[in-house]
Amino acid sequence: MSKLRVAVVGVGHLGQHHARIAGSAPDAVLVAVVDPDPVRGPEIAAKVGAPWAATLAEVLDQVDAVQIAAPTGFHLALGLQALKAGKHLLMEKPLAASLEEGKALLAGLAEARVAKPGLVAQVGHLERFNPAVTALRERGFKPRFLEAVRVSPFPARSLEVDVVMDVMIHDLDLLRALVGRPVIDVEAVGVPVLTPFADLVNARLKFEGGAFATVTASRVARKKERTLRAFGDKEYASLDFATQKLELLRLVMGPEGPQVHPETADIEEGEPLRLEIEAFHAACLGTGTDGVTWEEGQEAMHVADLVQKAVAKSLAEINQG
Numbered sequence: 001m002s003k004l005r006v007a008v009v010g011v012g013h014l015g016q017h018h019a020r021i022a023g024s025a026p027d028a029v030l031v032a033v034v035d036p037d038p039v040r041g042p043e044i045a046a047k048v049g050a051p052w053a054a055t056l057a058e059v060l061d062q063v064d065a066v067q068i069a070a071p072t073g074f075h076l077a078l079g080l081q082a083l084k085a086g087k088h089l090l091m092e093k094p095l096a097a098s099l100e101e102g103k104a105l106l107a108g109l110a111e112a113r114v115a116k117p118g119l120v121a122q123v124g125h126l127e128r129f130n131p132a133v134t135a136l137r138e139r140g141f142k143p144r145f146l147e148a149v150r151v152s153p154f155p156a157r158s159l160e161v162d163v164v165m166d167v168m169i170h171d172l173d174l175l176r177a178l179v180g181r182p183v184i185d186v187e188a189v190g191v192p193v194l195t196p197f198a199d200l201v202n203a204r205l206k207f208e209g210g211a212f213a214t215v216t217a218s219r220v221a222r223k224k225e226r227t228l229r230a231f232g233d234k235e236y237a238s239l240d241f242a243t244q245k246l247e248l249l250r251l252v253m254g255p256e257g258p259q260v261h262p263e264t265a266d267i268e269e270g271e272p273l274r275l276e277i278e279a280f281h282a283a284c285l286g287t288g289t290d291g292v293t294w295e296e297g298q299e300a301m302h303v304a305d306l307v308q309k310a311v312a313k314s315l316a317e318i319n320q321g
């Protein structure tokens, strides 16, 4: 089988890792590293041993698939350009800069699929590929209440958006996928601390069917923490995204009555971004089906939008008080 020909577009903080992984992926060949920055582009291209191009247009006819890790404001234009050329696409999260731009991408995808029905379009919600998350999902865990925390010290980057679109969106996507039902109600509070946007947000989500979740995201914490606790019927789970550890506790009947039985899942560690990119390549080559669809990416944006609106309402109340 011939290898998938790939270009990585945007090789900044995250895109450099897309290039590293695509350059060493078993089923792909990295045809080009695309970045308009005349210093950064050639530097990363040399590191991964691929040619550099300043624009996507220069390499589009040489590739089958495009991985876009340019700033979110460029997702729409770059995505439509690749779709018009009939290329498979892995778009970094969030899918687009706004719900309207996300809709425009989905419309472009529908149009491109008329000519090429098998076109693959995925979003980089990489926590779905975290081996601890995979282990939890494989156990068929049915959560009724979830608690997600994703906090870190001030990053001094991605400051043009609030913490919801930059950070919380990972959990908004994941929680929806774990519950398997849509979010029907959102309450949220948030405050700007070091930027004009909300740097610290706490949201409460209610899902169709009655499950609910609280989600906290902050970029003004003393220490990094990325954790999830999920509570089901006679079982609960504690997951650490960074260490890829999953602990499950179940109520079992012992000789002396009911007991909580702890179990630490046996997990083979893996780099979520590599697992995500290799799954994308497999989907493009028709050898796999895993990956987060653009429809799911847009759904996560929709929930993020509801959280942002609720935060704006709570801020207006604070300012009035």
Ligand SMILES: NC(=O)c1ccc[n+]([C@@H]2O[C@H](COP(=O)([O-])OP(=O)(O)OC[C@H]3O[C@@H](n4cnc5c(N)ncnc54)[C@H](O)[C@@H]3O)[C@@H](O)[C@H]2O)c1
Pocket (backbone or CB within 6 Å): 009, 010, 011, 012, 013, 014, 015, 034, 035, 036, 037, 040, 069, 070, 071, 072, 074, 078, 092, 093, 094, 124, 125, 126, 157, 158, 166
């Ligand atoms: N999945 C994750 O966990 C995760 C983490 C970080 C960032 N991201 C996403 O990745 C994207 C990039 O974020 P970043 O932090 O790497 O940004 P960055 O600013 O560090 O890098 C962006 C790069 O894109 C280049 N670029 C700008 N315009 C371009 C264009 N038109 N075509 C090609 N390249 C262009 C820039 O020169 C720069 O090198 C964003 O959408 C962000 O939300 C996702």
